[in-house]
Amino acid sequence: MKRWLALSQDWRRVGYAVIAAILLFVLGQAVHPGFLRLNSVATVLVISSFVGLVAAGQCFVILIGGIDLSVPWVLNAAAIMLTVTSLGQEGRAPWAILVTLGLGVLIGAVNGFGVAFLGVPAVVMTLAMDGIMEGLTLGLTGGFTCGACSSYAPPVVQAMAHGASLGFPNALWLWLAVILLVSGALTLTRFGRATYAIGNNPLAAFLAGVSVPGITILLYAASGFFSALAGIMLVGFGGQASLGMGEPYLFQSIAAVVIGGVSILGGRGYYLGAAAGAVSLTVLVSVLLALDMPDYFRSILYGVVILALLLLYGREETG
Amino acid sequence: MSEAVLTRRSRASHVVGQNIGLILAGSILLLAILVYIGVYLIQLHRLPGNFAVTSTVNSAMPLIFATVGQSFVVLTKGIDLSVGGVVDLSNAMAAVTMRNSPGSMALWSVAILLVGAACGLLNGLLVGLGRLQPIVVTLGTLSIFQGLAIRVLPQPGGAIPPGYTNLLVNPNHPYALIYVALLALAWMGFRRTRPGVDLYAIGNDEAASRSLRINVLRTKIIAYVLDGVLGAAAGLLLAANATAGDATTGNGYTLTSIVAAVLGGISLFGGRGSAVGAICGAFITTLIVNILFFSHVDPLFQSFYEGLFLLIAVVAGGVIGGTIRRRR
Numbered sequence: 156m157k158r159w160l161a162l163s164q165d166w167r168r169v170g171y172a173v174i175a176a177i178l179l180f181v182l183g184q185a186v187h188p189g190f191l192r193l194n195s196v197a198t199v200l201v202i203s204s205f206v207g208l209v210a211a212g213q214c215f216v217i218l219i220g221g222i223d224l225s226v227p228w229v230l231n232a233a234a235i236m237l238t239v240t241s242l243g244q245e246g247r248a249p250w251a252i253l254v255t256l257g258l259g260v261l262i263g264a265v266n267g268f269g270v271a272f273l274g275v276p277a278v279v280m281t282l283a284m285d286g287i288m289e290g291l292t293l294g295l296t297g298g299f300t301c302g303a304c305s306s307y308a309p310p311v312v313q314a315m316a317h318g319a320s321l322g323f324p325n326a327l328w329l330w331l332a333v334i335l336l337v338s339g340a341l342t343l344t345r346f347g348r349a350t351y352a353i354g355n356n357p358l359a360a361f362l363a364g365v366s367v368p369g370i371t372i373l374l375y376a377a378s379g380f381f382s383a384l385a386g387i388m389l390v391g392f393g394g395q396a397s398l399g400m401g402e403p404y405l406f407q408s409i410a411a412v413v414i415g416g417v418s419i420l421g422g423r424g425y426y427l428g429a430a431a432g433a434v435s436l437t438v439l440v441s442v443l444l445a446l447d448m449p450d451y452f453r454s455i456l457y458g459v460v461i462l463a464l465l466l467l468y469g470r471e472e473t474g
Numbered sequence: 475m476s477e478a479v480l481t482r483r484s485r486a487s488h489v490v491g492q493n494i495g496l497i498l499a500g501s502i503l504l505l506a507i508l509v510y511i512g513v514y515l516i517q518l519h520r521l522p523g524n525f526a527v528t529s530t531v532n533s534a535m536p537l538i539f540a541t542v543g544q545s546f547v548v549l550t551k552g553i554d555l556s557v558g559g560v561v562d563l564s565n566a567m568a569a570v571t572m573r574n575s576p577g578s579m580a581l582w583s584v585a586i587l588l589v590g591a592a593c594g595l596l597n598g599l600l601v602g603l604g605r606l607q608p609i610v611v612t613l614g615t616l617s618i619f620q621g622l623a624i625r626v627l628p629q630p631g632g633a634i635p636p637g638y639t640n641l642l643v644n645p646n647h648p649y650a651l652i653y654v655a656l657l658a659l660a661w662m663g664f665r666r667t668r669p670g671v672d673l674y675a676i677g678n679d680e681a682a683s684r685s686l687r688i689n690v691l692r693t694k695i696i697a698y699v700l701d702g703v704l705g706a707a708a709g710l711l712l713a714a715n716a717t718a719g720d721a722t723t724g725n726g727y728t729l730t731s732i733v734a735a736v737l738g739g740i741s742l743f744g745g746r747g748s749a750v751g752a753i754c755g756a757f758i759t760t761l762i763v764n765i766l767f768f769s770h771v772d773p774l775f776q777s778f779y780e781g782l783f784l785l786i787a788v789v790a791g792g793v794i795g796g797t798i799r800r801r802r
Contacts, residue, residue, distance in 0.1 A: 222609075224729075273789050276742045278553070282729060283781040283788075290778020298774050406613055419607045451628070454621030462614040465606050 168416025169428035171468040175414070176431045179438040187445040197324055201316075203437035204330035205392070208385040209408040210415075210429045211337050212263070212378030217412050218341075219353045219371060220421030221270060221277035223378045226408060228288035229262050230401035233386030235292060235299075238306040238396045248309035256383050262288065263379020267372030292398075299398050308390045316391030326388060330430075333381075337426045350374065354422030411436055414464050435464070494798055495739025495747050498791045499754040502737065506761040513768045524647065532643040534760035535650050536561065536712040537727065537734055538753050542657060543704030544731040545752040546697040549677045551744025552601060552608035554698070557705045557731055559619025560593045561724030564709025566623040569632025569719020579638050587706045593619055594702020598695035616728065623721040630720035634713050642714040654753060661749035669696045677745030734759040737787055758787075 180199075183190035190196075209226055216223045233255045241251035262284065269280040296304050307313075318325045341347035349370050352360035361367050385404065390396050409419075415432035417424025439460055443453040490497065510530075514522045522530075540557050547554045564586050571582045593615070600611040643650050664670045672693040675683040684690055708727060713719050732742075738755025740747030762783050766776055 269785070269789075274792055275785065275788055276736070278732065278742055279736050279784065279788050282733065283785040286777040286781025286784070288781075290775045290781065294772060294775035294778060406616075410610070410613060413607075413610045419609055449625075451621040451624040454624065455618050456621075458614040458617030458621065461617070462600065462606075462611065465610055465614070466600075466604055 165416060165423050165425065168468055169425050169431065172415045172428045172431035172435065175464055176434040176438060179435055179442065183438060183442040183445065186442060190442070190445065197327070199437055199441050200434065201324050201326045201392075202441075203434040204326045205385050205389055206404060206407045206411055206437060207330050207430050207433035208333060208381050208388065209404045210411040210433050211333055211426060212381030213408040214337070214412050214415075214417055214424070214426045214429045215350070215374040215381075216277065216378050217409075217417055217419060218350050218421055218424065219357075219374060221371075221375070222281065222409070222419075223263075223266065223375065223382075224278060224281040224405060225262065225266060225284040225288060225379075226382050226405045227399075227401035228285050228292060229259060229379055229382040230386040230389070230404055231396070231398065232262075232288050232292045233259055233383035234390040234396040234400060235296060235304065237312065237387050237390050238308055239296075239301070239303045241306070241309045241312075242303055243307040243309055245309050245311055248311045251309070252312070252387060255387055256380055259379040259381075259383025259386075260376045261379070263376040263382075264372055266379065267375030270375065271368035271371040305395065307394050308387075312387060312391040313394065314391075316388050326392075329388070334426065334430055341426060346370065346373070351422055354420075356422075407433075407436055410461055414461065416468070436461075491799065494795050495741070496751045496754075498795055499737065499739040499751040499758070502787055502791070503754045503758050503761075506758050506765070510761050510765050510768070513765050517768050517770070528645065528648045530760060530764055531648040531650050531654075532645070532715055534757055535643055535653070536708040536715065537730060537760060538654060538708075538756040539657070539704045539711060540708040540727045540731040541734040541738065541752045541756040542661065542749045543701040543708070544735050545738070545740050545747060545749055546673065546704075547608065547701045548732075548735055548740050548742060549673050549744060549747060550694055550697050551677045551680070552694070552697070553732065553742070554597065554612050554701055554705075555609060555728050556593070556597060556612040556616040556619055557701065557708075558725040558728035559616040559623065560590055560702055560705035561709040561712060561727045562623035562721050563593070563619050563626065563724075564590055564706040565713045565724050566627035566632075566709075566719050566721040568710050568713040569634060570627055572632075572634055572638060572713075574635035574637060576637075579635065579641075583710060586710060587703050590702040590704075590706020590709070591699050592702070593705070594699040595695065597702065598698030601698065602691040602694040620721075620725070623724070627719050627721045630718065630722075632719040634717045634719070636717070639714045639717055642711055658750050658753060665748070669693050673697060674745050679745075730759060731756075733784055737784065739791070 180191060180196070209230065213223055213226070236258055237251055237255045240254050241247040266281050266284050269275045270277050293299070315325050315329070320328060341350060349360065349365045352363065352365055353367055353370060357367055382401075386401070389400060393400070411432035412424075412429045413419055413432070414435055415424065415426075415428030415430065417429055439457065440453075443456055448456070511522060514526065540561060544554055544557055567586050567589065568582065571585075572579060597608075597612055597615055600606050600615070601608050604611070639645065642653075669692070672683065672688045675686070675688055676690055676693055680690060709724060712724060716723070734755035735747070735752050736742065736755070737758045738747065738751035738753070740751060740755070762780060763776070766779055771779060
């Protein structure tokens with residue numbers, strides 16, 4: 156008990172997020188027996204991984220006090236880019252994936268450039284970028300009527316979302332790798348320390364020799380990368396791209412990051428918490444779906460539970 | 475401190491410096507109006523008449539109210555993502571309840587505005603008492619308000635009495651501008667009251683305001699309640715415009731009200747801007763849509779240009795504002 160209390164407040168919040176996820180799983184089992192069956196848990200976790208991937212990028216930019224509102228249409232554009240460039244052919248898949256991820260990185264870097272060099276507030280920059288990507292996606296595909304638009308994702312991409320290796324779904328292997336990579340980068344590297352430093356005090360970070368614009372661009376580029384990666388996984392999961400498929404991931408990714416104990420003001424929190432937050436949200440939605448509730452009630456409960464979780468452990472210290 | 479800083483500046487220079495955001499917003503609005511008239515002239519070979527002006531004003535009305543509401547919260551360094559949900563709820567309630575009698579219209583309008591106030595109160599309490607960040611609180615309440623709106627009006631429909639439409643957004647004359655003027659006047663009055671001054675103080679430095687014995691909790695709650703009331707008013711105007719209800723058309727107002735507030739010179743970092751600027755911003759946003767429409771831009775590319783114009787306006791505004799501040 157002593158040791159638990161000795162944990163920093165930030166790690167305690169990660170703990171709470173994990174406990175919330177587990178409790179929600181148990182609640183699911185209580186209201187819908189069979190919820191805790193292995194394959195049902197695996198499905199929920201695979202669906203969480205899509206939110207989790209977006210949340211990785213969101214977590215990066217929120218850690219420096221930013222936000223990425225361009226997620227919906229970067230994700231959507233990436234999904235369409237993948238199917239249109241690969242045309243569902245296995246041989247084209249590798250470079251189609253590269254082009255798609257490159258697109259995400261490029262858009263993210265432009266976001267970072269606007270925030271770092273043009274001094275545009277992150278909310279405005281990424282909101283404008285979301286509109287720009289929506290217009291480009293709709294315009295260039297002729298309102299999604301292009302011949303290549305209805306192509307399927309190449310089998311290898313579908314296998315990435317549906318298949319399993321060593322008895323463990325591929326999507327979860329990928330997410331596990333992302334969790335390790337992102338957490339490692341944030342806690343063990345110079346880059347991670349610079350990120351937290353900027354989030355706590357950009358001026359102090361600058362005076363300490365951190366390249367604030369460089370790191371900012373890098374973080375937004377990473378967010379674009381993860382949105383694109385989520386787009387690829389989603390198109391693999393669903394088989395085809397569709398318009399508006401990125402819409403739910405904006406608010407869910409922000410909610411996951413915040414439920415995971417990351418401060419929206421920046422500088423505090425860990426990706427592990429955000430990952431647990433992504434699982435919590437997905438389990439919550441699955442439980443509400445399993446309860447066969449009307450849409451409106453699900454929406455209300457979703458909001459109530461998010462607020463309740465935040466009131467339980469997401470409050471700021473008294474000012 | 476250098477000599478230059480201590481010398482008294484002319485009154486004009488002082489006024490320019492104090493209202494730089496507003497002046498920029500006004501200039502962008504003027505530019506937008508000129509471009510609108512130009513495009514209209516080229517495409518239709520005549521000046522926009524009564525009909526064009528009336529429809530532009532009427533379509534801007536809901537956004538104006540939502541943006542002014544959003545501004546109250548943004549001035550305290552907050553943000554309201556739930557305003558779209560409040561617009562939805564108010565819009566749905568109006569379509570379900572309103573009957574064609576003056577009593578029913580008045581009664582339900584007041585009731586719906588009170589519901590908006592209650593929504594704002596919930597946000598304000600969670601932010602102020604709950605010590606949660608505005609962005610996450612309103613993210614949660616957005617979901618709740620949207621759910622309630624769909625519960626009230628599951629399918630688009632209902633009806634708004636024509637008398638109500640004539641009163642709020644008269645389709646024949648731009649009488650709705652009277653409400654805009656009243657809103658601006660009310661703002662100017664509020665700006666000079668105690669809560670109005672406190673609003674700016676909190677947005678500029680919350681800790682300092684607290685040490686000056688400003689009641690931060692009360693001021694924040696006032697800001698969110700006013701935001702809720704104006705969001706509900708936006709929903710009523712939207713319903714009056716459409717003469718029917720839809721529990722989802724309000725969603726867009728969350729993001730457009732933020733865009734309009736920013737274009738209106740309200741700083742997302744709090745403490746800077748005015749409702750008059752917000753009104754300008756809402757008109758600019760509406761005019762951009764109209765300009766794109768009249769210049770026969772492929773509607774599919776519409777959001778591309780909207781995003782681009784937003785960026786250009788904000789970047790140019792930042793550069794010009796920065797230059798003027800530095801030269802003073």
